[in-house]
Amino acid sequence: MNSLAPSRLTRWIIGILVGAFFAIPLIATFLYTLRDPKGGMSLVNWHKLIDPAFASTLQPIWTGLGNSLVLAVVTVVIVLVLLAPTMILVHLRFPKLRPVFEFLALLPISIPAIVLVVGLSPIYLQIARTLGTGTWTLAFAYGITVLPFAYRAIQASIDAADLRTLSEAARTLGAGWPTVVIKVLAPNLRQGLLAASLISVAVVLGEFTIASLLNRQVFQTAMVVVRNQDPYLPAIFTLLALLLVFVLLLIIGRAARGHRKARS
Amino acid sequence: MASVPVPAGTARDARSRRSASWAWLGLTPFAAYVLLFLALPTVLALASGLFTKTGAFTWSNLSALGDPAVLSTFASSTWVSLLTAIVGAVVGVLVCYALLGMNPEGAVRQSVDAAAGVLAQFGGVMLAFAFIATIGVQGMVTVFLKDSFGMNIFEGGTWIYEVPGLLLPYIYFQVPLMVITFMPALAALKPQWAEANATLGGTRSSFWLHIGFPVLAPSFLASLLLLFANAFSSYATAAALISQGSQIVPLQIRAALTSETVLGRDNLAGALALGMIIVVGVVMALYSLIQRRAARWQA
Numbered sequence: 001m002n003s004l005a006p007s008r009l010t011r012w013i014i015g016i017l018v019g020a021f022f023a024i025p026l027i028a029t030f031l032y033t034l035r036d037p038k039g040g041m042s043l044v045n046w047h048k049l050i051d052p053a054f055a056s057t058l059q060p061i062w063t064g065l066g067n068s069l070v071l072a073v074v075t076v077v078i079v080l081v082l083l084a085p086t087m088i089l090v091h092l093r094f095p096k097l098r099p100v101f102e103f104l105a106l107l108p109i110s111i112p113a114i115v116l117v118v119g120l121s122p123i124y125l126q127i128a129r130t131l132g133t134g135t136w137t138l139a140f141a142y143g144i145t146v147l148p149f150a151y152r153a154i155q156a157s158i159d160a161a162d163l164r165t166l167s168e169a170a171r172t173l174g175a176g177w178p179t180v181v182i183k184v185l186a187p188n189l190r191q192g193l194l195a196a197s198l199i200s201v202a203v204v205l206g207e208f209t210i211a212s213l214l215n216r217q218v219f220q221t222a223m224v225v226v227r228n229q230d231p232y233l234p235a236i237f238t239l240l241a242l243l244l245v246f247v248l249l250l251i252i253g254r255a256a257r258g259h260r261k262a263r264s
Numbered sequence: 265m266a267s268v269p270v271p272a273g274t275a276r277d278a279r280s281r282r283s284a285s286w287a288w289l290g291l292t293p294f295a296a297y298v299l300l301f302l303a304l305p306t307v308l309a310l311a312s313g314l315f316t317k318t319g320a321f322t323w324s325n326l327s328a329l330g331d332p333a334v335l336s337t338f339a340s341s342t343w344v345s346l347l348t349a350i351v352g353a354v355v356g357v358l359v360c361y362a363l364l365g366m367n368p369e370g371a372v373r374q375s376v377d378a379a380a381g382v383l384a385q386f387g388g389v390m391l392a393f394a395f396i397a398t399i400g401v402q403g404m405v406t407v408f409l410k411d412s413f414g415m416n417i418f419e420g421g422t423w424i425y426e427v428p429g430l431l432l433p434y435i436y437f438q439v440p441l442m443v444i445t446f447m448p449a450l451a452a453l454k455p456q457w458a459e460a461n462a463t464l465g466g467t468r469s470s471f472w473l474h475i476g477f478p479v480l481a482p483s484f485l486a487s488l489l490l491l492f493a494n495a496f497s498s499y500a501t502a503a504a505l506i507s508q509g510s511q512i513v514p515l516q517i518r519a520a521l522t523s524e525t526v527l528g529r530d531n532l533a534g535a536l537a538l539g540m541i542i543v544v545g546v547v548m549a550l551y552s553l554i555q556r557r558a559a560r561w562q563a
Contacts, residue, residue: 004364004365004453004455004458004476005364005365005366006361006362006364006365010361010362011362014358014359014361014362015362018355018358018359018362018439021355021436021439022379022383022436022439024398024405025391025394025395025397025398025436026394028394028397028398028403028404028405029393029394029397029398029404031404032397032398032403032404033397035404078297082293082294082297083294085290086290086291086293086294089287089290089291090291093287093290094287094291097291104298104302107302108302109548110493110544110545110548111302111306111541111544112496112497112498112499112514112540112541112544113497113499114497114499114514114517114518114537114540115306115309115497115517115537115540115541115544116302116305116306116309117305117521118305118308118309118312118517118521118533118534118537119304119305119306119307119308119309119310119312119537120301120305121521122308122312123300123301123304123305123308140297140300140301141301141305143297143301144298144301144302147302149385202382202385202386203385203386205386206385206386206387206388206389206390207388208388208389208499208500208503208504209388209499209500209503212500212503213518213521213522220388220389220390220500223389223390223393224389224504227393231396231397231402234393235393235394235397238390238393238394241390242382242386242387242390245381245382245386246378246379246382247378249377249378249381249382250374250375250378253374253377253378254374257368257369257374
């Protein structure tokens with residue numbers, strides 16, 4: 001038992017007070033979704049999700065959600081195909097570059113998205129001319145947004161696995177570099193790669209700043225649009241999305257802990 | 265991990281040197297990507313504050329940073345960030361303290377960690393919706409207080425759609441961020457130090473006064489700076505709550521981006537971005553400086 005730990009009473013007092021502050025908005029949002037415009041409580045707002053009469057109101061959200069999912073996939077591809085191999089390469093061949101690489105990877109934390117968007121808008125004018133105005137192109141910007149999160153997750157796995165020995169063993173046995181990376185190194189980093197992918201999905205689903213100011217329709221911008229017609233629907237999607245991300249993070253945490261336990 | 269030294273002049277040396285030069289090529293795709301989507305936009309954002317629409321160099325946009333309207337926005341941003349950072353840091357420390365000594369593998373810690381991650385990093389617009397449903401004009405708590413106690417929380421005006429309305433949602437994401445950043449520092453406090461202190465006749469309060477607080481002070485300060493930068497750069501929650509106007513710097517950038525001329529200037533967005541990155545850059549540089557010092561105790 002940690003002798004620095006607070007008494008049971010102190011723990012409960014802090015837990016209840018802070019817990020209440022955090023629970024009230026979530027519970028209130030849930031009760032809000034149950035409010036019947038005709039008075040009283042009912043599931044009428046939740047029923048709108050499948051009611052054809054509300055299909056057109058909901059259309060922006062489904063479109064936005066679809067766009068966000070495509071963006072999530074492309075962003076995960078950027079993380080797995082561009083970031084992860086580069087990190088392995090830096091670790092194996094250019095260990096001296098690691099501080100520079102780390103500085104670059106964590107830099108987006110210090111550059112507010114709202115600042116980035118000022119510089120991205122002329123770039124996206126060019127992209128619109130060459131690659132079209134498809135929403136998926138936003139993934140290039142999102143790859144930068146998720147960089148610090150993905151870097152930390154993957155680096156933790158790289159530090160825990162002995163990539164040098166693994167790759168040298170595989171090379172000695174005659175494997176080419178693509179085989180080494182895909183069949184030997186990636187499976188050993190799967191926990192970090194999974195965490196990086198899930199965090200990227202969570203970031204992309206919650207992103208608003210860049211999409212909104214570059215006029216792309218994603219999940220979050222769609223909720224703002226729908227709110228003007230029906231304030232209850234965004235509240236429902238807010239609860240569902242927060243719950244989904246909570247579960248994603250719970251899975252990442254559990255995987256990381258299982259991994260540590262297996263190692264110790 | 266140190267690489268195994270290879271004797272000079274061997275065939276292996278020559279081969280590895282040759283492949284090292286090829287290996288540099290492997291870095292180029294990522295380097296190009298970061299250059300194009302991180303370095304270029306940042307430079308463009310900052311430079312656009314220094315050029316007119318036609319491309320001529322000018323200081324006039326930058327002088328916008330001295331405009332009273334802009335100064336007052338920076339002031340609002342600063343006090344909102346400072347206030348929510350301080351409240352968030354203090355409450356966050358209490359949460360960390362309450363979590364101390366709980367099994368890190370336990371269900372409570374796992375849920376708190378996951379919940380803190382959600383609210384600190386992915387809330388954005390959704391936090392604004394939750395607070396509108398709670399203390400908005402038709403919010404559950406607003407209506408409840410009015411019906412049960414005859415209390416109108418908006419007697420002095422609908423402050424939820426003004427700057428004061430940002431305070432509660434901001435604290436709602438600041439506290440979890442504090443828990444994430446400060447917990448490792450608090451968990452690194454060694455129980456042995458408390459035992460040594462007790463053996464030498466110290467009390468619980470003398471432990472915190474002479475050992476705990478001094479050791480944690482740099483981490484606390486670093487986390488406070490991170491929280492400040494976090495609130496200062498936050499856009500989504502404010503944008504969803506306040507649909508019009510330039511109450512804080514990010515919203516003023518929105519106004520500058522979406523309309524041609526604001527305050528009679530062309531590239532105001534660039535100038536504002538420059539001002540913002542100076543503030544956030546200085547705060548984050550201080551953060552990493554102090555954090556490095558604080559990390560000494562966490563080995």
